Amino acid sequence: MAVIDKKQIVFQEPLLLKSGIFLSPVTVAYETYGTLNPDRSNAVLITHAFTGDAHASSNGASGEKPGWWEEMIGSGKAFDTDKYFVICSNTLGSCKGTTGPSSVDSSTGKPFGLAFPVITIQDMVALEKRLIDHLGIRKLLCVAGGSMGGMQALVWPIMFPESVLSSIVIAACHRHSAQQIAFHEVGRQAVMADPEWMEGDYYGKAVPKRGLAIARMVGHITYMSEASMEQKFGRKLVEKDALGYSFAKDFEVEGYLQYRGMSFVDRFDANSYLYLTKAMDYFDLTDGDRKLSDVVSGVRADMLIISFTSDWLYPSYQSQSLVRALQANDVDVSYVEMKTDYGHDAFLVEFDDQTRVIKNYLVRVERERK
Amino acid sequence: MIRLDHEIIAGIIEPGARVLDLGCGNGDLLAFLKEQKGVRGTGIEIDEEEVLRCLERGVAVTQGNINDGLGVYGDxxxxxxxxxxxxxxxxKIDKVLGEALRVGRHVIVGIPNFCHLGARLQLFFRGRVPVTKSLPFHWYDTPNLRFLSLKDFRSFCAKKGISIERARYLTAGKEVVLAPNLLAEEAIFVIRKD
Known part of the structure; x- marks a missing residue:
C-alpha cells in the first residue's frame, strides 16, 4: 500500500476558463494517500486554501515533512487513509507544481507573469475534475476544504452534481464581501508598489520581497482574532525591557508579523498571490443578481458546513446564509458554528472538534449510500 | 434504555417519513427514529456541544435558533x-408553532403538564412553586419560559383553529388514560392545521 504518492500530470487538451480564454497545456501536481478501492468509491478530494499546496499530509511516511492538514489526514484520523483514498492537488494559478503565473508559457518559452490569464475558483474546480477523471473516479465520496478550499468544496457539487456524494465547506462563503476584497486589494497594492515587481516580470531577477511580505502581514492579521493575538502577544516587548522610542521593533507582534512576512517570500510567488486573491475576490456564486437558493438548486450532495465563532474574515453569517439556501432546496445539510478564539485560522488549528464531526460524517455518508 | 415518549413518537410516525426535530438536543430521538422507522430526519439545535454530539453519532443537524422561524422551508x-x-x-410560541404547522403536515408536541397532581399538591399544601421529577427546575434555574397544563394547550389549539389528531399521556414511564390533566406528567399531542 502506497503511503504517499506524489505525481504531476500534464493535460494537453485546452482548459476553457470562466473568462472564455483557453489554457493549455496545464500541469497538475498532486499527492494521494491510501488506496483506491476496486469500485473506486472511497476517494476523498481535499482542496487547499490560498497559500497551501498538494502536500496535505505526510501520512506517516518516514522522512516526509508534515503536511498542512497533517492532524486531519492519516491512519485513524478524520480523513482516515486506512479507509479512504485521499487526493490533494495544488490549485490552478498557484506556484507549487501546478500551472500558474510562474510556469513557463509554451508559446514564449518564458514564465507567464502577467500574460497568465485571470482564473477563478470555478476554473480550479474544472481542473480538479480533470484530475479525478484521469484517476478513473466517477464519484467522489467527499470533497472537503477550508477557506479558499471551502469555496472549491462548495463549487464542486454545484458544477458537478453527479460526481460528488458529499461536501464539507469550512470557514468559507459563497461570495466575497467588500471587506474581504478590500483586504486582498491592500495586499495586491503592496506587491505591485514594490519596484522589484516590474509589472510581474521579475523571474530570474530580484523578487518583490518587501511588497509580498507586507501583503502577507496584512493577511496574517485577518486570519487571527483579537483574542488570539492578545493571548499570543499582548503588549509583550521583543528582546528588550522597555520601549525603545524609535521605529525599530518594540512589540512581539511586530516581530512575529515581520518574521511571517519574510519567511513567506521564500516559499510563495508574488504573482500567484495576485492571481489567487483575484480568484477569491471574483468568487460570487450569484453572479451579482441570482438568488443563492436558485444557484444551489441542483446540489445532490450531502453538505456539511462549518464556521468558527471568532472568524471575522469569513464570519458565520456567510455560512448561515449558505445553509438557508441549501435548506430551501431540500438538500441534506448539517451546520455547526464551532466555539474558538483562533479566528479564520481555526480550520488549521481546531482539530479535536473537526475530527469529531468529520470522521463520523464520512461514516454516515458512506453508510447511507448503501 | 428506551424512553417511553420516544417509543410513543416512533409509534406515531410512518416508516420513511420526513421529520424535522426542533430543539433536537443530542439527537437521541432522531437516531431512534432513524433506526426504528428509517425516517429522513434532521434537527435544529441551538447549543454547540449538543450539535457536535448529533454530528458525532451521524444525526444531521443545523445549529440555529428556532425562534428565528423556519422561513426557508416550503409549505x-x-x-x-x-x-x-x-x-x-x-x-414566540405563536410564531414558531405557526411555522411548524406550515412546514409540517403534522406536528408532534411533547409537553410537561405543569398542573399534574403532584405539582398541585405542592402548590396547595406547601405554597411553593412545584419542583417534581417531571418538573425538576427551580424558578431561578428553569429553562422553561412557558408554564401550561394539558387543558391550557387544548384551549390554545381550539382558539387557533388547530386540530388535535391524537393525544397520549404519560406519567412515571407509564401511559395514563384517565383524567390526564390531573394524573399525567407529560403529554404527546399530534396536531395539524390545513
Missing part, C-alpha cells in the same frame, strides 16, 4: 415536525 415540506420537551422553552 408541508415535512411529514412531521417535532417539539419534544422544547416548546415550553420557545419565546
Amino acid at each position: 408541508k415540506r415535512f411529514d412531521y415536525v417535532i417539539f419534544n420537551e422544547s416548546l415550553q422553552q420557545v419565546l
Whole structure:
C-alpha cells in the first residue's frame, strides 16, 4: 500500500476558463494517500486554501515533512487513509507544481507573469475534475476544504452534481464581501508598489520581497482574532525591557508579523498571490443578481458546513446564509458554528472538534449510500 | 434504555417519513427514529456541544435558533415536525408553532403538564412553586419560559383553529388514560392545521 504518492500530470487538451480564454497545456501536481478501492468509491478530494499546496499530509511516511492538514489526514484520523483514498492537488494559478503565473508559457518559452490569464475558483474546480477523471473516479465520496478550499468544496457539487456524494465547506462563503476584497486589494497594492515587481516580470531577477511580505502581514492579521493575538502577544516587548522610542521593533507582534512576512517570500510567488486573491475576490456564486437558493438548486450532495465563532474574515453569517439556501432546496445539510478564539485560522488549528464531526460524517455518508 | 415518549413518537410516525426535530438536543430521538422507522430526519439545535454530539453519532443537524422561524422551508415540506420537551422553552410560541404547522403536515408536541397532581399538591399544601421529577427546575434555574397544563394547550389549539389528531399521556414511564390533566406528567399531542 502506497503511503504517499506524489505525481504531476500534464493535460494537453485546452482548459476553457470562466473568462472564455483557453489554457493549455496545464500541469497538475498532486499527492494521494491510501488506496483506491476496486469500485473506486472511497476517494476523498481535499482542496487547499490560498497559500497551501498538494502536500496535505505526510501520512506517516518516514522522512516526509508534515503536511498542512497533517492532524486531519492519516491512519485513524478524520480523513482516515486506512479507509479512504485521499487526493490533494495544488490549485490552478498557484506556484507549487501546478500551472500558474510562474510556469513557463509554451508559446514564449518564458514564465507567464502577467500574460497568465485571470482564473477563478470555478476554473480550479474544472481542473480538479480533470484530475479525478484521469484517476478513473466517477464519484467522489467527499470533497472537503477550508477557506479558499471551502469555496472549491462548495463549487464542486454545484458544477458537478453527479460526481460528488458529499461536501464539507469550512470557514468559507459563497461570495466575497467588500471587506474581504478590500483586504486582498491592500495586499495586491503592496506587491505591485514594490519596484522589484516590474509589472510581474521579475523571474530570474530580484523578487518583490518587501511588497509580498507586507501583503502577507496584512493577511496574517485577518486570519487571527483579537483574542488570539492578545493571548499570543499582548503588549509583550521583543528582546528588550522597555520601549525603545524609535521605529525599530518594540512589540512581539511586530516581530512575529515581520518574521511571517519574510519567511513567506521564500516559499510563495508574488504573482500567484495576485492571481489567487483575484480568484477569491471574483468568487460570487450569484453572479451579482441570482438568488443563492436558485444557484444551489441542483446540489445532490450531502453538505456539511462549518464556521468558527471568532472568524471575522469569513464570519458565520456567510455560512448561515449558505445553509438557508441549501435548506430551501431540500438538500441534506448539517451546520455547526464551532466555539474558538483562533479566528479564520481555526480550520488549521481546531482539530479535536473537526475530527469529531468529520470522521463520523464520512461514516454516515458512506453508510447511507448503501 | 428506551424512553417511553420516544417509543410513543416512533409509534406515531410512518416508516420513511420526513421529520424535522426542533430543539433536537443530542439527537437521541432522531437516531431512534432513524433506526426504528428509517425516517429522513434532521434537527435544529441551538447549543454547540449538543450539535457536535448529533454530528458525532451521524444525526444531521443545523445549529440555529428556532425562534428565528423556519422561513426557508416550503409549505408541508415535512411529514412531521417535532417539539419534544422544547416548546415550553420557545419565546414566540405563536410564531414558531405557526411555522411548524406550515412546514409540517403534522406536528408532534411533547409537553410537561405543569398542573399534574403532584405539582398541585405542592402548590396547595406547601405554597411553593412545584419542583417534581417531571418538573425538576427551580424558578431561578428553569429553562422553561412557558408554564401550561394539558387543558391550557387544548384551549390554545381550539382558539387557533388547530386540530388535535391524537393525544397520549404519560406519567412515571407509564401511559395514563384517565383524567390526564390531573394524573399525567407529560403529554404527546399530534396536531395539524390545513
